[in-house]
Amino acid sequence: MLLRHAPLRSLAVALAFGLGIGAASAETIKVGVTPGPHAQILEAVKPIAAKQGLDIQIVEFSDYVVPNTALAAGEIQANSFQHQPYLDNQKADRGFKLVSVGTTVNFPIGIYSKKYKTFDEVPVGGTVAIPNDPTNGGRVLLLLQDKGIIKLRDGVGFKPSVADITANPKKLKIVEIDAAQLPRSLPDVDAAGINTNYAKEAGLDPVKDPILREDPKGPYVNVIAVREQDKDKPWVAILVKSYQSPEVKQFIQDTFKGSVLSSW
Template identity: 75%
Template sequence: MSFRPIIVLAGVLAIWSAAASAEAIKIGVTPGPHAQILEAVKPIAAKNGLDIQLVEFSDYVVPNAALDAGDIQANSFQNQPYLDNQKTDRGYKIEPVGLTVNFPLGVYSKKHKSWADVPDGGKISIPNDPTNGGRALLLLRDKGAIKLKDGVGFKPTVLDVADNPKKFKFVEVDAAQSPRALDDVDAAVINTNYATQAGLDPVKDPILREDPKGPYVNLIAVRAADKDKPWVKILVDSYHTPEVKEFVLTKFKGAVLPSW
């Protein structure tokens, strides 16, 4: 007499029971690295009873609106200065619950092989949202290209440029459209996720690159009312695993850096 069918049936029932009891959440991400990393997190979270469903957004504005409205339960795409700005401007009750990765910002050009080749009066595109636009200007300041007024914090604007010795002309564009601006400007400041989507190499291609240390570490955010729920800890713990860290280091080869 064989008990194998009974054992197999018991195993199937156990798997079915675990799947049936898994809590499902929707996480908003931008296409590219954020989505790819969460795909690596999904099987780890599933083993701990959390079914992650990814919802991709093509810009930086909608994911927080969707989270605040309850259309999704978490998002993973932004850094703390951006979240702070969104909360101030829009009154969102959203809180960070865990750090993820850092994407050093880059300056790219199709017309010039080095930053020194960018001519006087050259056009430089920067993102038009306050956080990423400010971050772009801080990068240019830190590299000695411009000087900013004292006390500008993390969100300077072009009006805060105190000294522009090469008389650069700043063109503000939607962050997602920055790669397309490369044909029309001398150089473009582009976020890593949009650079990779456009086929750019965020390690080899930039003619200037941001210091990876700083306040621009990305994070997982949830509604304030949800931050102490058990699934939040499962999500963060599943992300903060050696397996996910190894995935990031292997997959992105320095373009994206683990920050936990």
């Protein structure tokens, strides 16, 4: 709950952040994340934000849909789990009035296999599992195209679907599975495109284990999202600045050793 009179120290912090009088008053917010790196990083953000008078309560969600639903409903005040193309797709499909307020990290997506050491070994007619949401599924298809394995229709943008495949020399069978379930699918398919957070949660090494890996540059940097009506509130600037701090950058480098890349 926002206090009426901020202490002098908090006022100094507020001015340092360029937020104005009263902005750094003690406040508690709930931030939604998915398990794994997003939750770990936010734990590192918490003490930094606390010094600025912002108490962060972390709420974990097991999938990619509920965090935006909860945010739009006001059950949480922010979330940190998705890249911009996914957020844009959710807004278009579900009418969410959400906006990104800062970038966080990039998780280069990988294609993994329990059966083969390289993608060249995947047989003709092999089965490749991809996430069943349009953005991340399309991301894996773009990776396969980038590596010369398939071709996609011109002009598909960042959300191609299986129907957009125009050439598939290996006659791969592309199956769509819920992103969180993809690690479990590995024994049953020849390869699977798995988001880094779910790969790490399943004990996979996102640097060493993929048989194909996405270029870390590109549009898939993750973001902090809030409701449009909240974007100019003082706690938003504190949250973003605390996340994009030198301490958190060092934590990411030390903890994830290249599997997660900071955006700042």
